[in-house]
Structures are given as structure tokens and as C-alpha cells.
Amino acid sequence: MADHTYDVLVIGSGPAGESAAMSAAKSNLRVAVIESRAHVGGNCAHKGTIPSKSLRHAVKQLIRYNSVSLFREMGDTRWLSYPRVLAAASKVIPKQVELHTEFYIRNRVTLHTGMASFVDANTVNVDSGDGAQETITAESIIIATGSRPYRPADVDFSHPRVYDSDTILEMQHTPRHMIIYGAGVIGCEYASIFSGLGVKVDLINNRDRLLSFLDDEISDALSYHLRDSDVTVRHSEEYESIEADDHSVTLRLKSGKRLKADAILWCNGRSGNTDKLNLEATGLDVDYRGNLKVSQDYRTSVDNIFAVGDVIGWPSLASASFDQGRAVASVITGEPCKPVTNVPTGIYTLPEISSIGQTETELTAARVPYEVGRALFKNTARGQISGEDVGMLKILFHVDSLEILGVHCFGAEAAEIVHIGQAIMSQSGAGNTIQFFLDTTFNYPTMAEAYRLAALDGINRINRR
Structure with a gap:
């Protein structure tokens, strides 16, 4: 049994863990990372952000080929199976692994491979799975183990027709009809992907509208375009049971409805990866979803143990996780903490969505006098040229001070466009x-x-008064 001592030990090599490790290493601390997989990158690189967004990109290319008249002149429309598109999208994963592995080598961060479990607040055991054990001690420990799809006990995820957002990336057939249970961000993104492949989709939403944290107009636009893509959206529904056999899967809803399809994708919530850490040895507790509670400086109730990324819950975004990792490294090195706030929302549906700041509903509830400036992409020359004419940019601003209060974008490259508004909103x-x-x-x-165009539209609304 080998012994290792470090200044900082990070458990998990996803965006939060990696950025924490690299930032601490650049402050001349001796840093190690424990990763349970054979390769670095965490869920972001292997099961979440990177593969799903690569899959979306491949489907978007296919849709464009089949819808643009110039390509249609070259021949008939094309159909590609899900496994074939998935194989093309998966080619980016080894590139990501190679890139991020180089970061560890360049910054001289030691990587330990295996399953981590606490012995006490400063000591962690690493089980490599082949009988080898390592004991690691560190002055500060950062938990960045991420999350996984929530799996209710009464759903048989071992059945070949029942998937979650991890196992869907291993599906080796193309269903004609799929049920997606859960209409959060992941559910809406996969509804877009599968409808883009010509799969009939039933999207089951537990709430009365899609992504209710979005501006109402953007949420309505998403709902319209999903339905326009032949996605059947069912609101305010809850499952009663899921039954699967060799031929189909049946979803029974508490409303009495029975839906039958070729496969079901469960996208209803995520759980923090904390159950195998033996947190009892440290005195730490988790909530009902396995998430850790932290203070503003990402410190847990145990003074030398920190937590960042999806394992602390909201906002559960790779972008926020990167910044949280850097922030916690600053705390450990004695610098002021810069909590991650004002994170833009990026939702990679087809078309995509992005926003930052307040919504109309929030401003109305707060009795803030605001006005709206809109620009429809179909009225922009670039949108007309590129054929990306679906969507709009919406700016909310104060009537008196003209301060920008929110930017909401729906359509092509929304997640890129929103950063222009974010940059201006950050100015004092x-x-x-x-x-x-x-x-x-x-x-x-x-x-x-x-x-x-949106600014002109907004100012004109004020001047007409």
C-alpha cells in the first residue's frame, strides 16, 4: 500500500475538478486528482456535454442537408441511423481526452485512477479495482465527483428498451417511436435530437409549461418549434409505472393515459455522485439527491473539505463548474473567493436557447419599469443568407436608465450571441x-x-410614447 501526501487533493476530473487542480498547481501547490474512469474528463467529456452536443451537431447537419434546396438538387433526402450518427459524434471524445490529459502532464498534477473513499477528513483511500490500494493524505480536499441520472427504484433500467441520459449514448438501434420522460433541459435537447432523426417523440412534462425558468416568450417559442417538429408535448403528467417487454415499452401515467413506444428515455433529475465516498467518515451529510451543501466560498461543514460542480446542485452547468473550480482554488491559496454568479443559460435544443439576466415575469413581479427590444432573425441579412432565419433576440431594459436587465435569445448560435449582451451587462x-x-x-x-436592430426597436417604443 503506497502512501502519498499533497497540499490539495481533488476527487473527480470533470470541469470543476480539472480547473481546481490546474489553478492550485499554478499557485505552486502539490496537487493530485483521483479519477474513477481510465481517462480524464468526467461525465462532461464521456457522458454529458461533449457527446450530446456533438450528437446534436451531427443531427443538425443532417437536417440542414435535407431541408436546403441546393443540397436537395444533388439527390434525394438522406436518412441515417442513430448508431451511425452516434459513431460520428463520438469521435470528438478521444480528442477531448488527449487535450485534457496534456493539461495534467504540463502542470505536473499527479493522477490516481480508482474509486475514492474517505478514511477521515484528511485521508482518502483509492481502490483501483485490481486489488491495488493507495492511501492519500492532503491538507485540503475538493469533492468534484459530478452527478448521474436519477434512477427511481421501480424503473427497470437493465431492460434494453429503458434508457437514461447516460445509457442512451450506447443505444445501438433506431426506435421509430420514443417516449422521453422529463422535459427539463436534457429532455428537451434529446427530444430535438430524436425528432431531427425522424423518430416520433412523446415528451412528458411534469409541469404546466416547458422550462419555466426561461422567459415566457422563449419557452413558448421552444414549445411551438418542438411541436412543429412532430414532438407531442404532454404537460402536467406523472408516471405511475413503466412496463417493458421484448416488443415495446408502456408508460402508464397517473392521469390514466397509457403510451406505448419502442423505447423510453428517462430524463427526470440527477443525483450527486457521493454514495461511494464514505462521507460518514468525515461527518458530512448530503441531501435526498446526494448533493452537498456548501457556503459561499464552496466550503462544506468540514473546514478543509470543499465541493464544486454538479455535486453541489444548481446551476449544474459545465461553464459554471469551470469557474467554481478556479474560485475554490483561490480560497485554498488564501485569496478572496469570487462566487460564480450571473451564469448564462445555454440550452442546445434545435434551435438553441440562451439567456442571461431577468425575465419579463421577474421584472413585472418586482415592479421594475422596463421595455422590450426585439430583433427577428428572419429580418437580418445574415439570417436570410445562411438560412438560419428561425428565432429572435430580445433585450429587456429599464425605461429611465436604459440599463440592460436581461438578454434572451432563441435561434441559431444563441449560446454564442448572448455573450455580447453579457459583456455589456457586466459593465458598471x-x-x-x-x-x-x-x-x-x-x-x-x-x-x-x-x-x-433590437436596440432600435426598443428605443422606438419609448420614443413613440
């Missing part, structure tokens, strides 16, 4: 006003020009 004082977009010359034709 008079630097954050809609006037910036009226005074600034944008490249033409570009999608970014939508900001100028």
Missing part, C-alpha cells in the same frame, strides 16, 4: 445601457447585428 454604471448598441457599428451582415 453608465457602461451598461442599451445605448451601446445604438452607438456601435457592427459588421454587416452578421447575426450580432441583431443587437442593433
Whole structure:
């Protein structure tokens, strides 16, 4: 049994763990990372963000080929099976692994492979699975183990027709009809992907509208475009049971409905990966979903143990996890903590969605006098040229100060476009006003020009009063 001592030990090599390790190493601390997989990258690289977004990109290319008249002139429409598209999308994973492995080598961060479990607040045991054991001690320990799909006990996920958002990336057939239970971000993204492949989709939503945290207009637009893609959206439903046999799967809902399909994808919540850490040895507790509670500086109730990323719950975004990792490394090195706030939302449906700041519902509830500026992509030259004419940019701003209060985008490259608004909103004082977009010359034709059009629309609404 080998012994190892470090200044900082990170459990997990996803975005949060990696950024924490690299930041600590750059502060000349002796750092080690424990990763249960054979390769670094965590769920982000292997089961979540990277493979699902690569899959979406491949489907988007297929949709574009089948819908653009120029390509249609070259021959008939094309159909590709899910395994074939998945194989093409999966090619990015080894590239990500190679890239991120290089970070560990360059920064001289020691990597231990195996399952981590606490012995006490400063000591962790690593079981490599082949009988080898390592004991690691560290002054500070960062838990960045991420999350996994929540699996209720009464659903048989071992059945070949029942999938979650991890195992769907291993499906080796193309269902004609799929039920997606759970209409959160992941459920909506996969509904777009499978409908884009020509699969009939039933999307079951537990709530009365899709992604209710979004601005109502954006949520309505998503609902419309999913239905326009032949996705059947069923609101305010809860499952009673799931029955699967050799031929089909049947979802029984508490409303009395019975839906039959070729496969079901469960996308209803996630659980923190804490159950195998032996947290009892440290005195730490988790909530009912396995998530850890932390303070503003990402410290748990045990002074030298921190937690970042999906294992602490909201916002459960790779982008936020990267920044949380850097923030916790700053705390450990004695620098002021910069909590991660004002994170933009990026939802990779077809078309995609992104937003930052407040919604109309929030501003109305707070009695803030605001106005709206809109730019429809179909009215932009770049949208017309590229054929990406679905969607809009929406700016919410204060009637008196012209301060930008929220930016909401639906359509092509929304997750890229939103950062322009984010940059202006981050300026202090008079630097954050809609006037910036009226005074600034944008490249033409570009999608970014939508900001100028939206600003003009908003100012005109005020001037007409």
C-alpha cells in the first residue's frame, strides 16, 4: 500500500475538478486528482456535454442537408441511423481526452485512477479495482465527483428498451417511436435530437409549461418549434409505472393515459455522485439527491473539505463548474473567493436557447419599469443568407436608465450571441445601457447585428410614447 501526501487533493476530473487542480498547481501547490474512469474528463467529456452536443451537431447537419434546396438538387433526402450518427459524434471524445490529459502532464498534477473513499477528513483511500490500494493524505480536499441520472427504484433500467441520459449514448438501434420522460433541459435537447432523426417523440412534462425558468416568450417559442417538429408535448403528467417487454415499452401515467413506444428515455433529475465516498467518515451529510451543501466560498461543514460542480446542485452547468473550480482554488491559496454568479443559460435544443439576466415575469413581479427590444432573425441579412432565419433576440431594459436587465435569445448560435449582451451587462454604471448598441457599428451582415436592430426597436417604443 503506497502512501502519498499533497497540499490539495481533488476527487473527480470533470470541469470543476480539472480547473481546481490546474489553478492550485499554478499557485505552486502539490496537487493530485483521483479519477474513477481510465481517462480524464468526467461525465462532461464521456457522458454529458461533449457527446450530446456533438450528437446534436451531427443531427443538425443532417437536417440542414435535407431541408436546403441546393443540397436537395444533388439527390434525394438522406436518412441515417442513430448508431451511425452516434459513431460520428463520438469521435470528438478521444480528442477531448488527449487535450485534457496534456493539461495534467504540463502542470505536473499527479493522477490516481480508482474509486475514492474517505478514511477521515484528511485521508482518502483509492481502490483501483485490481486489488491495488493507495492511501492519500492532503491538507485540503475538493469533492468534484459530478452527478448521474436519477434512477427511481421501480424503473427497470437493465431492460434494453429503458434508457437514461447516460445509457442512451450506447443505444445501438433506431426506435421509430420514443417516449422521453422529463422535459427539463436534457429532455428537451434529446427530444430535438430524436425528432431531427425522424423518430416520433412523446415528451412528458411534469409541469404546466416547458422550462419555466426561461422567459415566457422563449419557452413558448421552444414549445411551438418542438411541436412543429412532430414532438407531442404532454404537460402536467406523472408516471405511475413503466412496463417493458421484448416488443415495446408502456408508460402508464397517473392521469390514466397509457403510451406505448419502442423505447423510453428517462430524463427526470440527477443525483450527486457521493454514495461511494464514505462521507460518514468525515461527518458530512448530503441531501435526498446526494448533493452537498456548501457556503459561499464552496466550503462544506468540514473546514478543509470543499465541493464544486454538479455535486453541489444548481446551476449544474459545465461553464459554471469551470469557474467554481478556479474560485475554490483561490480560497485554498488564501485569496478572496469570487462566487460564480450571473451564469448564462445555454440550452442546445434545435434551435438553441440562451439567456442571461431577468425575465419579463421577474421584472413585472418586482415592479421594475422596463421595455422590450426585439430583433427577428428572419429580418437580418445574415439570417436570410445562411438560412438560419428561425428565432429572435430580445433585450429587456429599464425605461429611465436604459440599463440592460436581461438578454434572451432563441435561434441559431444563441449560446454564442448572448455573450455580447453579457459583456455589456457586466459593465458598471453608465457602461451598461442599451445605448451601446445604438452607438456601435457592427459588421454587416452578421447575426450580432441583431443587437442593433433590437436596440432600435426598443428605443422606438419609448420614443413613440
